[in-house]
Amino acid sequence: MDNTTIVAVASIVTAGVTTCFGVLGPALGEGRAVSTSLSSLAQQPDASSTITRTLFVGLAMIESCAIYAFVVSMILIFANPFWNHVIG
């Protein structure tokens, strides 16, 4: 296996695995966040604007972990410096 094949196989497999595991954790975390915010909304509907705003900020922080994994996958597929090096 020459360099080109090794780089190609490693990039493709890693891109898939990164997305696979990278969205697993944040999805579970966001599920728990929404579920606790729903139960607290049911307990105190008066605080709904504060709870909703805090929920969205928290969801964005959790989502950013999934975004990191997605960005790494995109870089591996579309802007891969190792691939550009072995074919250029």
Added chain:
Amino acid sequence: MHISPDQVIYWQHGFFKLNATIVLTWGLILVMAVGSILISRKISKGNKRSRWQNLLEIVVTGIEKQIEEVGLSHPRKYLAFLGTLFLFIFVANLCTVIPGYEPPTSSLSTTAALALLVFLAVPFFGILEQGFGSYLKSYAEPTFIMLPFNIISELTRTLALAVRLFGNMMSGAMIVAILLTITPFIFPIIMTLLGLLTGTVQSYIFSVLAAVYIAAATRSHEPGLQPE
């Protein structure tokens, strides 16, 4: 398919190049600035005002109320910076409805620049509010061992701001581009709608996080305050 509008170059001369990101950002600045100037040429302080002035007033007072709810006690001081941040990212993300437009926030250069602005603004407002020595001392709280961790957390917060906005907008554009080659009929429209929603939420998140960082930096650490 390109990953960001940085790669669409309109004009190049040596080191300087005009890519789609710069041209679109200039276009957005032009539209927002000229629109606001036209609306605010005849401001009326009474109860009769034009509908455009009403719209701008709703926007400005809404942002001011949000800044106050986040925890900043004098929102007027920070309204210019945070309001501009929110409005620029919001308009840049919403204009995705225009065909042929790519949001400039889908390029890492724009989001890195915006995150750098927040990175510079937080010590600026902190020093303005607390004084130089008191602000620097806040890095060594609660113990002196936390000093490197506080500095690292400053840097990673900035990086996270940039990558979060970039990732969300780039993924929206890329999903639509990929779907156009697979199922070009209804599904890309739904994904564009989802992209509009995430663009709105991300613009709100960016400015709320900037406000929270500034609030953390300008909070006065007086002894004897009740713990929050």
